[in-house]
Amino acid sequence: MKTDSGTVDVGRFDFECGEEIPNLRVAYESYGEFDGDNAVLVCHALTGSQNVAGYGSETTGQARAWWNDIVGPGKAVDTNDYFVVCANVPGSCYGTSGPPSEGPDGDPYGTDFPPVTVGDWTRSQRLLLDELGVGRLHAVVGGSVGGMNALDWAKRYPDDVRRVAAVATAPRLDPQCLALDAIARRAITTDPDWNGGDYYESGEADGDADGAPGPKNGLALARQLGHVMYLSKSSMEQKFGRRAAGRDATRDAFPADPAASFFPYRDVESYLDYQAEKFVGRFDANSYLYLTRAMDDYDLSEGYEDDTRAVAAYEGETLLMSFTGDWHFTTEQSEALAESFRDADVPVAHHVVESDHGHDAFLVEPEKVGPPLRDFLDTGVEGRAIHDTDDDEEIDDGSQFAPVHNSLFSG
Amino acid sequence: MKTDSGTVDVGRFDFECGEEIPNLRVAYESYGEFDGDNAVLVCHALTGSQNVAGYGSETTGQARAWWNDIVGPGKAVDTNDYFVVCANVPGSCYGTSGPPSEGPDGDPYGTDFPPVTVGDWTRSQRLLLDELGVGRLHAVVGGSVGGMNALDWAKRYPDDVRRVAAVATAPRLDPQCLALDAIARRAITTDPDWNGGDYYESGEADGDADGAPGPKNGLALARQLGHVMYLSKSSMEQKFGRRAAGRDATRDAFPADPAASFFPYRDVESYLDYQAEKFVGRFDANSYLYLTRAMDDYDLSEGYEDDTRAVAAYEGETLLMSFTGDWHFTTEQSEALAESFRDADVPVAHHVVESDHGHDAFLVEPEKVGPPLRDFLDTGVEGRAIHDTDDDEEIDDGSQFAPVHNSLFSG
Numbered sequence: 001m002k003t004d005s006g007t008v009d010v011g012r013f014d015f016e017c018g019e020e021i022p023n024l025r026v027a028y029e030s031y032g033e034f035d036g037d038n039a040v041l042v043c044h045a046l047t048g049s050q051n052v053a054g055y056g057s058e059t060t061g062q063a064r065a066w067w068n069d070i071v072g073p074g075k076a077v078d079t080n081d082y083f084v085v086c087a088n089v090p091g092s093c094y095g096t097s098g099p100p101s102e103g104p105d106g107d108p109y110g111t112d113f114p115p116v117t118v119g120d121w122t123r124s125q126r127l128l129l130d131e132l133g134v135g136r137l138h139a140v141v142g143g144s145v146g147g148m149n150a151l152d153w154a155k156r157y158p159d160d161v162r163r164v165a166a167v168a169t170a171p172r173l174d175p176q177c178l179a180l181d182a183i184a185r186r187a188i189t190t191d192p193d194w195n196g197g198d199y200y201e202s203g204e205a206d207g208d209a210d211g212a213p214g215p216k217n218g219l220a221l222a223r224q225l226g227h228v229m230y231l232s233k234s235s236m237e238q239k240f241g242r243r244a245a246g247r248d249a250t251r252d253a254f255p256a257d258p259a260a261s262f263f264p265y266r267d268v269e270s271y272l273d274y275q276a277e278k279f280v281g282r283f284d285a286n287s288y289l290y291l292t293r294a295m296d297d298y299d300l301s302e303g304y305e306d307d308t309r310a311v312a313a314y315e316g317e318t319l320l321m322s323f324t325g326d327w328h329f330t331t332e333q334s335e336a337l338a339e340s341f342r343d344a345d346v347p348v349a350h351h352v353v354e355s356d357h358g359h360d361a362f363l364v365e366p367e368k369v370g371p372p373l374r375d376f377l378d379t380g381v382e383g384r385a386i387h388d389t390d391d392d393e394e395i396d397d398g399s400q401f402a403p404v405h406n407s408l409f410s411g
Numbered sequence: 412m413k414t415d416s417g418t419v420d421v422g423r424f425d426f427e428c429g430e431e432i433p434n435l436r437v438a439y440e441s442y443g444e445f446d447g448d449n450a451v452l453v454c455h456a457l458t459g460s461q462n463v464a465g466y467g468s469e470t471t472g473q474a475r476a477w478w479n480d481i482v483g484p485g486k487a488v489d490t491n492d493y494f495v496v497c498a499n500v501p502g503s504c505y506g507t508s509g510p511p512s513e514g515p516d517g518d519p520y521g522t523d524f525p526p527v528t529v530g531d532w533t534r535s536q537r538l539l540l541d542e543l544g545v546g547r548l549h550a551v552v553g554g555s556v557g558g559m560n561a562l563d564w565a566k567r568y569p570d571d572v573r574r575v576a577a578v579a580t581a582p583r584l585d586p587q588c589l590a591l592d593a594i595a596r597r598a599i600t601t602d603p604d605w606n607g608g609d610y611y612e613s614g615e616a617d618g619d620a621d622g623a624p625g626p627k628n629g630l631a632l633a634r635q636l637g638h639v640m641y642l643s644k645s646s647m648e649q650k651f652g653r654r655a656a657g658r659d660a661t662r663d664a665f666p667a668d669p670a671a672s673f674f675p676y677r678d679v680e681s682y683l684d685y686q687a688e689k690f691v692g693r694f695d696a697n698s699y700l701y702l703t704r705a706m707d708d709y710d711l712s713e714g715y716e717d718d719t720r721a722v723a724a725y726e727g728e729t730l731l732m733s734f735t736g737d738w739h740f741t742t743e744q745s746e747a748l749a750e751s752f753r754d755a756d757v758p759v760a761h762h763v764v765e766s767d768h769g770h771d772a773f774l775v776e777p778e779k780v781g782p783p784l785r786d787f788l789d790t791g792v793e794g795r796a797i798h799d800t801d802d803d804e805e806i807d808d809g810s811q812f813a814p815v816h817n818s819l820f821s822g
Contacts, residue, residue: 017673111668111669111670112669113670114670115670115671115673115674116670172653173653174644174647174648174653175647175648175650175651175652175653175677175679176639176642176644176647176648178653178677178679178680179635179638179639179647179679179680179683180639182677182679182680182683183632183635183636183639183683185667186628186631186632186635186665187598187632189665189666189667189668190602190628190631190632190665190666191601192603194666196666196668197668197669217597217601220597220601221594221597221598221601221632224590224594224597225594225636227590228587228590228591228594231587233585233587233738236585236586236587236590237585237586237587239586240586241586242583242584242585242586242589242710254597254600254601255600255601255605255607256596256600257522257600257607257608257697257700257701258522258523258608259522259524259525259526259527259700259701259704260526260596260700260704262428262526263526263704263707263708266586266589266593268586268589268590268593269589269590269593272590272593272594286668289668289670289671290668290670293670293671293674296674297674299653327644
């Protein structure tokens with residue numbers, strides 16, 4: 001497979017907030033060969049990177065090869081057929097301009113970097129694709145906030161894309177998720193090591209050897225909250241139960257009260273502490289603030305009366321995929337969005353995956369995600385492996401996904 | 412109504428952890444008159460106090476008059492008929508011995524206070540009641556972790572109580588709640604102002620005028636997480652939506668990045684910030700660590716093979732009450748517990764309340780909680796307003812609360 005990775009300087013960039021920077025650098029990777037009509041843009045999730053399929057970059061965790069089971073030669077997004085492009089979004093920390101990157105004065109921007117929006121991400125991708133010689137896209141595919149990014153393409157550049165696949169996403173976050181994201185940001189900015197966002201020089205100065213200066217405690221908390229949002233009650237029950245962690249797992253990630261030692265260090269705590277430690281080594285705290293704000297702010301209907309009107313000009317087809325165990329981006333939200341596309345007479349299929357895996361399902365259940373996605377890219381909403389909620393022969397009272405409509409959360 | 416409030420020194424207290432203190436002081440309130448056979452013990456929730464019905468103490472927030480709609484003259488727990496006692500639990504901060512109270516050396520215990528368990532709470536209540544001349548209880552009533560406390564009475568003192576009402580509770584927490592509690596504790600102990608638990612003198616020293624020294628930022632985060640756990644997705648949607656906060660609400664509770672000002676300060680953030688501010692003024696951070704550990708550690712089956720055997724010796728009747736929108740303590744958990752009581756041939760009723768209010772429902776929906784509780788105290792599980800899940804004529808496949816069994820969370 002031909003792969004390419006690099007950066008493109010797209011020049012002065014005007015952000016939606018009204019601010020600008022003299023040069024926006026966009027880091028990207030591509031897989032496969034462009035034949036003029038086969039480009040697929042993949043949009044990464046919150047803390048993801050351009051490294052979709054494991055070639056090239058050195059990043060780790062979710063940032064590395066995050067959809068390797070879905071994208072590659074012979075896989076659902078087949079790089080033998082498609083030219084796949086993924087770009088790191090503005091505000092992130094994997095090579096595209098963001099708070100940790102160097103500003104015009106030679107210092108890291110920090111919180112002088114302009115606030116970013118999902119719309120800025122979409123516009124930066126359009127500029128990158130222009131540089132790469134890609135005009136109209138065959139498809140845009142994205143999961144989680146990357147799914148919002150994909151939806152934004154249908155709204156912002158309705159003639160530029162033939163097929164949009166928005167996986168485990170929603171037209172906007174609900175207030176429960178907004179609350180948890182706000183708590184996560186508060187954890188970062190109340191960590192004294194955040195220092196108003198100016199911490200890039202402190203790592204070496206304060207003796208940190210791991211190259212990750214800044215508000216580690218706050219960022220760890222933010223990540224742990226994220227992890228709970230990505231799992232479901234039942235997946236946590238299966239994965240951890242109330243078990244104590246193994247003998248060599250020790251509670252040493254952070255200070256604890258002496259009383260703690262009377263109680264078991266549980267598997268679930270150990271898992272979260274381990275995940276947090278990995279994360280603070282790979283992600284920038286200011287980027288976390290910026291990207292969660294962009295996600296929280298996104299509202300597909302912005303500038304329009306409603307979601308239906310926001311997508312009415314879109315000329316292509318849409319696949320929405322949701323997961324029954326996902327409480328971050330719910331099946332209910334996807335179904336409401338599907339109704340908006342239907343009302344706008346945009347061909348749409350809403351494929352509901354039964355899964356206990358919570359929001360993470362879109363990453364960890366490739367055998368369920370792959371077939372409908374492959375068929376959608378190849379043949380559109382009529383693809384054989386796609387089961388649209390609207391195809392159900394039952395009376396359409398929502399009963400086909402009653403578990404979600406009547407969930408604990410939706411009341 | 413005759414009311415009384417005070418403290419009782421019960422002397423040396425041996426904690427379940429094996430440690431002891433020379434004197435345990437228990438702060439309590441009582442309402443109504445004792446006739447030898449009409450005592451009802453009420454167990455408070457995590458951050459609650461002995462001030463159930465609003466008389467006497469000066470505490471605020473959930474700590475003050477927290478069940479005033481349920482307990483009082485002519486109310487569901489009628490203080491004209493019953494002698495109601497509520498005691499602050501060991502480890503808390505409303506007058507019963509705990510980390511902030513004075514140890515033998517004249518200084519606050521801080522984290523030298525022994526780790527506490529729900530079993531210690533039950534045993535301290537038994538000692539208090541002995542002092543008050545109360546032998547056998549007519550009933551023990553408790554909500555949330557207070558419900559665990561009530562269940563512990565049935566297990567620990569099976570002959571001492573005629574009726575146990577355990578509201579919005581569970582025999583043990585699930586790993587999702589354990590995770591969120593662990594994150595909350597980490598927020599407290601990684602706040603530098605926690606200082607290993609030794610912060611009681613710092614308030615005045617650092618110029619704080621509000622009398623609440625210690626890790627305010629960490630405790631605020633912990634409380635905000637708690638609040639999200641007490642609400643449901645749908646109650647948050649109704650209460651806040653994605654609305655911006657009113658004009659006079661300002662984002663000044665804590666530092667934020669400049670980028671924040673481009674985005675709205677939302678109602679849901681403003682609410683959480685306000686709640687957190689109130690809470691840090693009334694609750695002790697070490698107590699929060701201690702009490703959440705006790706809750707996380709509680710397991711009704713501990714020392715027995717299962718829940719059924721744990722309650723088999725109990726001679727009284729049990730009312731379990733759960734709420735369909737509660738994801739902290741679920742209807743599903745209550746139903747499994749009801750099965751355990753049924754298997755042990757203990758008379759039990761499980762009354763499910765349809766509610767969007769999440770876990771908070773047991774506090775904020777007195778019109779739904781009161782009638783079954785009143786009838787249970789007066790006439791037991793056959794009370795007219797009590798609807799037992801086992802009475803349903805449908806085949807007992809769980810379908811009467813399918814919304815919870817098949818929820819997003821239980822998957």
